[in-house]
Amino acid sequence: MRIAQRSFARFEGNFVVELDDTICYCFHVSKRKIFNFLRIHHPRRASQLSECGGAGTGCGWCVPFLKRYFAEETQQAPRLEELLTPEEYARQRGEYIKAGKGTPPPGAIPPPA
């Protein structure tokens, strides 16, 4: 009972990236598209998620998340609870880009100001 209450509080606090939230800001790919691609196409390697609308082929920020979703879906890793809000996810991507770790392509969702 105590665990369920804590989980509920976390959901109420919107501490999750929802299925319709964007994961790849460079190519506008949602978490739902990624999981649908995984379930329909059964890629053999995480890198094949690039065939899902180009996910992961821009600045590279979302690649660790794509790898994690692949590992979870192929049961190579336990499913983890999201700990980032969509706003925090976008903010961290902005810092990643500002640090020169990746360059978004033209048409990408720009990092927050």
Ligand code: FES
């Ligand atoms: S956010 Fe996915 S490649 Fe930039």
